[in-house]
Amino acid sequence: MSTFYKAILVAYPDTDRELEAAAKELASALKGAASDVRLLPASKLDAPQLLAAGWAFFGVGDAADPAWKELMRVLEGVNLAGRTVGAFSRDGEAKTFLAAFNDSEPRTEAHKGLGNLAPWALSLIKS
Numbered sequence: 001m002s003t004f005y006k007a008i009l010v011a012y013p014d015t016d017r018e019l020e021a022a023a024k025e026l027a028s029a030l031k032g033a034a035s036d037v038r039l040l041p042a043s044k045l046d047a048p049q050l051l052a053a054g055w056a057f058f059g060v061g062d063a064a065d066p067a068w069k070e071l072m073r074v075l076e077g078v079n080l081a082g083r084t085v086g087a088f089s090r091d092g093e094a095k096t097f098l099a100a101f102n103d104s105e106p107r108t109e110a111h112k113g114l115g116n117l118a119p120w121a122l123s124l125i126k127s
Contacts, residue, residue, distance in 0.1 A: 006034050006035040006036055006054065007034060007035070007036040007037070007038060007049075007052045007053045007054065007055075008027075008030050008033060008034045008036070008037045008038070008053060008054070008055045008056075008057070008125070009038050009040065009045075009049060009050065009052075009053035009055070009056040009057070010023050010026050010027040010030070010037065010038065010039045010040070010056075010057045010058075010059075011023065011039075011040045011041070011042055011045050011056070011057070011058050011059070011071075012040075012041060012042065012058070012059035013041070013042050013059065013060070013061055013062075013065050013067040013068070014041040014042055014043050014067055015067070016059070016061045018061075018090070018114070019059035019060070019061055019089075019114075020041070020059070022059055022088065022114045022117060023039060023057075023059045024039060025117065025118075026057060026088075026117045026118060026121060027039040029117070029118035029121075029122075030118070030121060030122070030125070033122060033125050034054070034055070034125070036052075038053070041067075042065075042067035042068055042070075042071065043067065045070065045071055046070070046074070047074045047078065050071070050074065050078065050080075051078065053083065054082075054083055054084070055083065055084045055085075055086070055121075055124065055125050056083070056084070056085045056086070056106075057085075057086045057087070057088065057117075057121055058085070058086070058087045058088070058094075058097065059087075059088055059089070059114075060087050060088070060089040060093045060094050060097040061089065061090070061093065062093060063093045063096040063097040063099075063100075068097070068100075071100075072100050075100055075101060075103070075104050076103075078104050079104060079105060080101065080104040080105060080106035081104075081105040081106065082106075083106045083107070084106060084107045084108075084109070084124050084125070085098065085101050085106040085107070085108050085109075086108070086109045086110070086111060086120070086121060086124055087108075087109075087110055087111070088110075088111040088112075088113070088114060088117055088120075089110075089111075089112065089113075090113065090114060091112065092110075092112060094110035094111060094112065095110040097110075098110055107124075109124055
Protein backbone atom coordinates (compact mmCIF):
# COMPACT_ATOMS: atom_id res chain seq x y z
CA MET A 1 0.00 0.00 0.00
CA SER A 2 1.29 3.44 -0.93
CA THR A 3 2.44 5.58 1.97
CA PHE A 4 1.84 8.83 0.08
CA TYR A 5 -1.76 8.49 -1.05
CA LYS A 6 -4.03 7.86 1.90
CA ALA A 7 -7.47 8.29 0.35
CA ILE A 8 -9.73 5.75 -1.29
CA LEU A 9 -12.36 7.06 -3.67
CA VAL A 10 -15.56 5.12 -4.45
CA ALA A 11 -17.83 6.66 -7.10
CA TYR A 12 -21.04 5.68 -8.83
CA PRO A 13 -23.43 7.14 -11.43
CA ASP A 14 -26.01 9.41 -9.81
CA THR A 15 -29.12 7.68 -11.15
CA ASP A 16 -28.27 3.99 -10.71
CA ARG A 17 -29.58 2.91 -7.29
CA GLU A 18 -28.19 -0.62 -7.55
CA LEU A 19 -24.66 0.65 -8.24
CA GLU A 20 -25.07 3.30 -5.55
CA ALA A 21 -25.94 0.58 -3.02
CA ALA A 22 -22.96 -1.53 -4.12
CA ALA A 23 -20.66 1.50 -3.88
CA LYS A 24 -21.93 2.36 -0.39
CA GLU A 25 -21.38 -1.22 0.75
CA LEU A 26 -17.87 -1.19 -0.71
CA ALA A 27 -16.98 2.15 0.88
CA SER A 28 -18.21 0.89 4.24
CA ALA A 29 -16.13 -2.29 3.93
CA LEU A 30 -13.00 -0.25 3.08
CA LYS A 31 -13.25 2.11 6.09
CA GLY A 32 -10.25 0.61 7.88
CA ALA A 33 -8.07 0.29 4.77
CA ALA A 34 -7.12 3.98 4.51
CA SER A 35 -7.26 7.16 6.54
CA ASP A 36 -9.90 8.64 4.22
CA VAL A 37 -12.61 6.80 2.26
CA ARG A 38 -14.71 9.06 0.07
CA LEU A 39 -18.02 8.00 -1.45
CA LEU A 40 -19.28 10.26 -4.24
CA PRO A 41 -21.85 10.33 -7.00
CA ALA A 42 -20.28 11.06 -10.40
CA SER A 43 -21.73 14.58 -10.42
CA LYS A 44 -19.66 15.50 -7.33
CA LEU A 45 -16.38 14.02 -8.57
CA ASP A 46 -13.64 16.47 -9.50
CA ALA A 47 -9.94 16.40 -10.34
CA PRO A 48 -8.60 17.22 -6.84
CA GLN A 49 -10.55 14.32 -5.32
CA LEU A 50 -9.27 11.94 -7.98
CA LEU A 51 -5.69 13.15 -7.55
CA ALA A 52 -5.86 12.79 -3.76
CA ALA A 53 -6.80 9.13 -4.03
CA GLY A 54 -4.28 6.34 -4.20
CA TRP A 55 -7.11 3.97 -5.09
CA ALA A 56 -10.29 4.77 -6.98
CA PHE A 57 -13.20 2.40 -7.53
CA PHE A 58 -16.04 3.16 -9.94
CA GLY A 59 -19.43 1.51 -10.22
CA VAL A 60 -20.29 1.53 -13.91
CA GLY A 61 -23.65 0.83 -15.50
CA ASP A 62 -22.85 2.34 -18.90
CA ALA A 63 -19.30 3.37 -19.81
CA ALA A 64 -20.70 6.11 -22.08
CA ASP A 65 -23.04 7.52 -19.39
CA PRO A 66 -22.94 11.35 -19.45
CA ALA A 67 -22.39 11.21 -15.67
CA TRP A 68 -18.75 10.39 -16.36
CA LYS A 69 -18.24 13.23 -18.87
CA GLU A 70 -16.32 15.49 -16.46
CA LEU A 71 -14.14 12.60 -15.31
CA MET A 72 -13.25 11.75 -18.91
CA ARG A 73 -12.41 15.40 -19.60
CA VAL A 74 -10.13 15.55 -16.56
CA LEU A 75 -8.34 12.36 -17.55
CA GLU A 76 -6.99 14.06 -20.68
CA GLY A 77 -4.44 15.97 -18.61
CA VAL A 78 -3.90 13.81 -15.52
CA ASN A 79 -1.12 11.37 -14.73
CA LEU A 80 -2.27 8.64 -12.34
CA ALA A 81 0.90 6.57 -12.41
CA GLY A 82 1.42 4.83 -9.08
CA ARG A 83 -2.29 4.68 -8.35
CA THR A 84 -4.85 1.92 -8.78
CA VAL A 85 -8.20 2.33 -10.52
CA GLY A 86 -10.82 -0.39 -10.36
CA ALA A 87 -14.23 -0.53 -11.93
CA PHE A 88 -17.13 -2.85 -11.22
CA SER A 89 -20.27 -3.46 -13.25
CA ARG A 90 -23.14 -5.85 -13.65
CA ASP A 91 -21.74 -6.85 -17.05
CA GLY A 92 -18.60 -6.10 -19.07
CA GLU A 93 -18.89 -2.30 -18.94
CA ALA A 94 -16.15 -2.01 -16.30
CA LYS A 95 -13.47 -3.06 -18.76
CA THR A 96 -14.77 -0.63 -21.40
CA PHE A 97 -14.86 2.18 -18.82
CA LEU A 98 -11.26 1.54 -17.73
CA ALA A 99 -9.98 1.97 -21.29
CA ALA A 100 -10.45 5.73 -20.79
CA PHE A 101 -7.69 5.63 -18.16
CA ASN A 102 -5.01 4.16 -20.46
CA ASP A 103 -3.19 7.44 -21.14
CA SER A 104 -3.27 8.39 -17.45
CA GLU A 105 -1.20 5.27 -16.63
CA PRO A 106 -2.74 3.90 -13.43
CA ARG A 107 -2.89 0.21 -12.72
CA THR A 108 -6.42 -0.86 -13.70
CA GLU A 109 -8.57 -3.83 -12.80
CA ALA A 110 -12.13 -4.69 -13.84
CA HIS A 111 -14.59 -6.69 -11.75
CA LYS A 112 -17.62 -8.23 -13.40
CA GLY A 113 -20.64 -8.44 -11.15
CA LEU A 114 -21.59 -6.71 -7.93
CA GLY A 115 -20.71 -9.55 -5.59
CA ASN A 116 -17.47 -9.95 -3.62
CA LEU A 117 -16.44 -6.33 -4.17
CA ALA A 118 -14.73 -5.87 -0.80
CA PRO A 119 -12.27 -8.81 -1.15
CA TRP A 120 -11.48 -7.72 -4.72
CA ALA A 121 -10.86 -4.08 -3.71
CA LEU A 122 -8.84 -5.01 -0.64
CA SER A 123 -6.60 -7.26 -2.73
CA LEU A 124 -5.87 -4.29 -5.01
CA ILE A 125 -5.16 -2.00 -2.08
CA LYS A 126 -2.78 -4.47 -0.45
CA SER A 127 -0.83 -5.22 -3.61
